[in-house]
Amino acid sequence: xxxxxxxxxxxxxxxxxxxxxxxxxxxxxxxxxxxxxxxxxxxxxxxxxxxxxxxxxxxxxxxxxxxxxxxxxxxxxxxxxxxxxxxxxxxxxxxxxxxxxxxxxxxxxxxxxxxxxxxxxxxxxxxxxxxxxxxxxxxxxxxxxxxxxxxxxxxxxxxxxxxxxxxxxxxxxxxxxxxxxxxxxxxxxxxxxxxxxxxxxxxxxxxxxxxxxxxxxxxxxxxxxxxxxxxxxxxxxxxxxxxxxxxxxxxxxxxxxxxxxxxxxxxxxxxxxxxxxxxxxxxxxxxxxxxxxxxxxxxxxxxxxxxxxxxxxxxxxxxxxxxxxxxxxxxxxxxxxxxxxxxxxxxxxxxxxxxxxxxxxxxxxxxxxxxxxxxxxxxxxxxxxxxxxxxxxxxxxxxxxxxxxxxxxxxxxxxxxxxxxxxxxxxxxxxxxxxxxxxxxxxxxxxxxxxxxxxxxxxxxxxxxxxxxxxxxxxxxxxxxxxxxxxxxxxxxxxxxxx
Numbered sequence: 325x326x327x328x329x330x331x332x333x334x335x336x337x338x339x340x341x342x343x344x345x346x347x348x349x350x351x352x353x354x355x356x357x358x359x360x361x362x363x364x365x366x367x368x369x370x371x372x373x374x375x376x377x378x379x380x381x382x383x384x385x386x387x388x389x390x391x392x393x394x395x396x397x398x399x400x401x402x403x404x405x406x407x408x409x410x411x412x413x414x415x416x417x418x419x420x421x422x423x424x425x426x427x428x429x430x431x432x433x434x435x436x437x438x439x440x441x442x443x444x445x446x447x448x449x450x451x452x453x454x455x456x457x458x459x460x461x462x463x464x465x466x467x468x469x470x471x472x473x474x475x476x477x478x479x480x481x482x483x484x485x486x487x488x489x490x491x492x493x494x495x496x497x498x499x500x501x502x503x504x505x506x507x508x509x510x511x512x513x514x515x516x517x518x519x520x521x522x523x524x525x526x527x528x529x530x531x532x533x534x535x536x537x538x539x540x541x542x543x544x545x546x547x548x549x550x551x552x553x554x555x556x557x558x559x560x561x562x563x564x565x566x567x568x569x570x571x572x573x574x575x576x577x578x579x580x581x582x583x584x585x586x587x588x589x590x591x592x593x594x595x596x597x598x599x600x601x602x603x604x605x606x607x608x609x610x611x612x613x614x615x616x617x618x619x620x621x622x623x624x625x626x627x628x629x630x631x632x633x634x635x636x637x638x639x640x641x642x643x644x645x646x647x648x649x650x651x652x653x654x655x656x657x658x659x660x661x662x663x664x665x666x667x668x669x670x671x672x673x674x675x676x677x678x679x680x681x682x683x684x685x686x687x688x689x690x691x692x693x694x695x696x697x698x699x700x701x702x703x704x705x706x707x708x709x710x711x712x713x714x715x716x717x718x719x720x721x722x723x724x725x726x727x728x729x730x731x732x733x734x735x736x737x738x739x740x741x742x743x744x745x746x747x748x749x750x751x752x753x754x755x756x757x758x759x760x761x762x763x764x765x766x767x768x769x770x771x772x773x774x775x776x777x778x779x780x781x782x783x784x785x786x787x788x789x790x791x792x793x794x795x796x797x798x799x800x801x802x803x804x805x806x807x808x809x810x811x812x813x814x815x816x817x818x819x820x821x822x823x
Contacts, residue, residue, distance in 0.1 A: 327691040327782050330621030331375035331612075339611040341387045344532070347609055348391070348496055350600070351528025354520065356513040357609070359501040360533035364426055365412075369534050371805060372549045372626040373612065374782075381532075385432060385499065392497040393435040394427055396420055397507045400445035403452050409504055413793055417452055419503040424461070435493055436462035440508030443467045464489035466508065466515060473511075473587045480594040485518035505557055510584075514591055521595050528600065531581075531607045536561045538575045538605050539613040545626035547576055548661050552633035555653040556646060567603035575605040627661055628784070628805070631668050634658050635807035639790060642810035668807065671786040673697055675809075678788040684813055686710040688804070689784040690718070700750075703733045707787055707795045708756040714783070715760075718776035719769075727770050728759045753798040780804055789813040 348355045361369070363381050370378045377383070385392055402416045409419050424434050437456055442449040442465040453463045466488040469479055478484045491512075498516070500509050513529050520527040535550035547561050564577040566585055581604040592599035601607050616622050637654040640646035658664060665671065670689040674697065677685035683700035686707045690696070696717050698710025712727050721727070736759065737749040751759065757777075764771040781803030790808050791799075799806040 400449035404448035
């Protein structure tokens with residue numbers, strides 16, 4: 325099936341910004357908006373909702389940039405253990421700096437950074453605070469509260485939220501976001517409500533979480549794909565019982581929000597005397613479900629994501645980065661959707677090529693449904709060969725035509741091995757693209773191939789072995805949806821560049 329758009333991004337931007345403005349008005353002009361998921365680079369949403377742009381949330385905020393400021397949250401424990409963002413391969417502290425640069429680069433105001441659970445990881449927190457302040461950023465400390473979120477009496481007191489620094493904000497919409505889950509975004513918002521109330525300001529709270537989509541069925545593939553993406557967090561989609569009881573309407577939420585709602589309702593009541601929300605669903609402002617224009621296209625895209633997530637989990641387990649239980653959970657979700665690894669067409673093509681050659685292989689399914697393969701050779705790894713073969717096919721260049729002369733590749737190999745001390749002479753994907761770009765200066769055929777690079781976006785790619793981080797990152801930067809078999813190319817214990 326060809327790539328089909330199933331989501332109206334322009335409608336989404338319009339409806340979403342309008343709904344957030346209405347929520348600000350509901351609370352008298354001050355709203356703390358917890359942003360779940362990724363504010364930038366929401367590639368999961370763009371994969372399961374074809375037509376959704378990865379930067380849609382940011383574009384929406386830009387329509388309100390004069391009203392909005394951003395507060396970044398990071399857990400001191402994540403700093404201490406150098407927690408890595410899986411999709412980008414960088415630590416949370418570095419990603420926080422990257423996000424601040426990105427926000428500022430498009431004109432969004434970043435007010436400050438909050439380091440949560442500061443007292444539990446003081447050395448890491450203090451070092452990072454000093455670094456941030458050296459960069460001219462305002463930094464605030466929040467502390468761990470014993471028995472959070474269950475001991476409401478302590479939480480909503482001077483011994484709980486009262487210990488936290490009050491974050492000084494300037495604008496009516498305060499977007500609270502983080503490099504990843506578990507950073508303490510919700511607690512930060514609630515702490516601010518407590519402090520604002522002490523100062524005579526009855527600010528509000530809302531949550532912007534794209535998934536699960538509350539007005540799609542519980543077992544809709546889009547919602548199952550969200551579960552598949554968060555098996556390591558133990559997130560489970562469920563019917564919101566509070567919404568059903570209050571309104572008689574079935575909506576979907578996830579277990580953590582449903583479980584914490586009674587406690588959060590109590591916290592609201594202890595601060596304000598009443599809770600403005602009758603259910604976890606009420607707290608949300610997500611309008612994505614209203615912008616699906618082709619359910620069949622969305623279902624097809626989400627089913628592909630569910631299978632990809634199984635491969636991701638299997639590879640993470642092989643690398644020692646995920647428990648076997650995560651793989652089993654993904655397998656269960658895949659079965660609920662009536663799917664199996666065999667549904668990944670491109671994986672079958674890659675394995676067939678590997679069987680034919682006796683070496684690792686890779687395959688790519690183009691957005692028009694055509695499939696191309698790449699094999700391992702003395703000059704190139706399979707993933708690098710695949711890139712060149714795909715560009716040839718897209719540009720209408722005969723397969724036998726060299727895009728990069730062996731006379732160009734061989735000196736690069738000597739440089740890698742003889743001068744730089746590398747053990748693998750084959751060119752990585754990024755090295756192939758650099759060589760191709762050099763050739764394109766004087767060779768119009770190579771230039772024609774280079775011009776096809778944007779058409780690799782939304783392609784499906786599979787490798788029969790785990791790729792190096794540099795190859796994996798190159799494909800991700802090109803916008804390809806990559807999976808691998810959970811197999812190392814060699815039997816060595818140390819695999820350079822594979823995380």
